[in-house]
Amino acid sequence: MTHDHDLVLRPTAAQTEAALNPPTGRNGGDLVVETLTGLGATTVFGLPGQHALGMFDALRRSSLRYIGLRVENNAGFAADAYGRITGEAAPLLLSTGPGALTSLAALQEAAAASAPVLAISSQIPTAGLGGGRHGYLHELPDQQASFRGVVKSVHTARTQSQIPSAIAAAWESALTAPHGPVWVEIPQDVLLAETHLPMVTAMDATPEDVVPRPELTALAADLLSRAARPAIIAGGGVVRADASGKLRQLAEKLNAPVVTTFGGKGAFPWNHPLSLQSWLEDRHTTDFLEDADVLLVVGSGLGELSSNYHTFKPRGRVVQIEADLGKLESNHPALGIHADARLALSALLETVEERTDPTAADRVAAVLANVAERIASQELILEQDVLASVRRALPDDSPSFWDMTILAYWAWSAFDARAANTMHSAQGAGGLGYGFPAALGAAAADPGRPVLAVSGDGGALYSIAELATAKQYDLNVTWLIVDDGGYGILREYMTDTFGQATATELARPDYVALAESFGVPGVRTTPETLEEDLAKALASPGPSVVLLPAVLRMFAATHLG
Structure with a gap:
């Protein structure tokens, strides 16, 4: 009897010849880029640094496309978006110490949003590791320790022969559900030294499926089939798993209303009769979900934002995938099913029984009417008009990337994403500066569609240097900057809490003139001309900036009954 593990793949004559006669002039960095190429990577992001120069030198001998950003954190945001858009692991090349540490906030966002980012960092020479000599430039006592609490897994290569296996293991980890950022570390001397190892060819790093246990999906299907008032909360896991089609089929089969979390925007059609949309910061929605006798939660941990700031108290049975x-x-407490959302929804579809519920659509419509009445009572016409103008100007299939700013908080609840995987924000970890560099990564992933970035002036100042990146690579991104003269949401929070705001007001540049100094066209708009100006900018190839001076207010969320 022959077992799979007894099989040995024998090299062909050509592979043997290539292995015995590798090209000259290669270093450890070549093993990095050869492995990435063998795994299927086509684009890498990053920033060079002294210890990482071996990797960057090898790039010019490879077919990989390099997108260099101006700040490591922004390079991480760009890689995050590339991973979200393509579903591939996005390589991020970093240098030791300060360069690596500057990427931490971006990697935290990637972890919170389950975005597959493959960070590869240099390290001080091996002579300084493991209690050797100290005092190297950029040295950290334990660089890996700075990342273990942020990334999904940490991998090291201390010799050149370890590089392909370490990167392949990291790649597999990044793409195994839940997706996430991973960390690989290679010393400077290992990257720089000439290598006589064979060229790395195709690598096998196929992620393992996270398959649901059949007895659990059978029980979940029975609960949902017999429910009187089932409801579904769809989170970012549905988007990451490309499972929005399965979700719609299940919801329609069960006649179950669906609300999407802010990370799950677009996972369910906005105007579907069963769509509760995304009004999670509203007590009407919370009450409706609490009243469900069986609540299916797919791809969400029901964290702070998804649980209406932990005020959500389900009374029925919860099934969580x-x-x-x-x-x-x-x-x-829930019937917990550890699984990829797509596989679990497929299993439910096979066994769930069709439900009829003539009241479901009417109950959904009543909730949305109550939400609309509450928002209308707050007299926030400007904010709603601005968001509607953005929606009309943005092509349906164009992705948008939103920074932590008041217009984005409106968008979380009120923006129709039109399709899964088209609206992204920094609501996972909540750091500033995400929108524009992330949009650059998305434009690199798919140059055929215009991409929208939305920032406030506070967040814009985090990533203003990336106008140079946008121009250098002619990336098709329109950047809408809403300028209210400071950190607008913090101004609101402090004024509401303390009666006045402190440390929220900002001196800022003339963004239009600044954009033009980078060679990027800019236009100053108004709420009345926003739709026209934004549509024109999005229709024009290459980068552009649209500046909207406006003070927007946040709608009042309701957490308590």
């Missing part, structure tokens, strides 16, 4: 074990049943 989640690929991240750390989030499974972490906030509410």
Whole structure:
């Protein structure tokens, strides 16, 4: 009897010849880029640094496209978006110490949003590791320790022969559900030294499927089939798993209303009769979900934002499908199913029984009418008009990337994403500066569609240097900057809490003139001309800036009954 593990793949004559006679002039960095190419990577992001020069020198001998940003954190945001848009692991090349540490906030966002980012960092020479000599430039006592609490897994290569296996293992980890950022570390001397190892060819790093246990999906299907008032909360895991089609089929089969979390925007059609849209910061929605006798939660941990700031108290049975074990049943007792969202929804579709419920669409319409009445009572016409103008100007299939700014907080609840995987924000970790560099990564992933970035003036100042990146690579991104003269949402929070705001007001540049100094066209708009100006900018190839001076207000969320 022959077992799979007894099989040995024998090299062809050509492979043997290539292995015995590798090209000259290669270094450890070549093993990095050859491995990435063998795994299927086509584009890398990053920033060079002294210890990482071996990797960057090798890039010119490879077919990989390099997108160099001006700040490592922004390079991480660009890689994050590339990973979200393509579903591939996005390589991020970094240098030791300060360069690596500057990427931490971006990697935290990638972890929170389950974006597959493959960060490869240099390290001080091996002579300084493991208690050797000290005092190297950029040296950290334990560089890996700075990343272990942020990334999904940490991998090291201390010799050249370890490089391909370490990167392949990291690639597989990044793309195994839940997706996430991973970290590979290689010393400077290992990257720089000439190598006589064979060229790295095709690598096998196929991620393992996270398959649901059949007895659990059978029980979940029975609960949902017999429910009187089922409802569904769809999170970012549905988007990451490309499972929005399965979600719609299941919701229609069950006649179950669906609300999407802010990370799950677009996972369910906005105007579908069963769509509760995304009004999670509203007590009407919360009450409706609490009243469900069986609540299916797919791809969400029901964290702070998704649970209306932890005020959500489900009274019925909860079924939770989640690929991240750390989030499974972490906030509410549930029938926990550890699985990729697509595989679990497929299993439910096979066994769930069709439900008829003539009242479901009417109950959904009543909730949305109550939400609309509450928002209308707050007299926030400007904010709603601005958001509607953005929606009309943006092509349906164009992705948008939103920074932590008041217009984005409106968009979380009120923006129709039109399709899955088209609206992205920094609501996972909540750091400033995400929108524009992330949009650059998306434009690199798909140059055929215009991409929208939305920032406030505070967030814009985090990533203003990337106008140079946008121009250098002629990336098709329109950047809408809403300028209210400071950190607008913090101004609101402080004024509401303390009666006045402190440290929220900002001196800022003339953004239009600044954009033009980079060779990027800019236009100053008004709420009345926003739709026309934004549509024109999006229709024009290459980068552009649209500046909207406006003070927007946030709608009042309701957490308590």
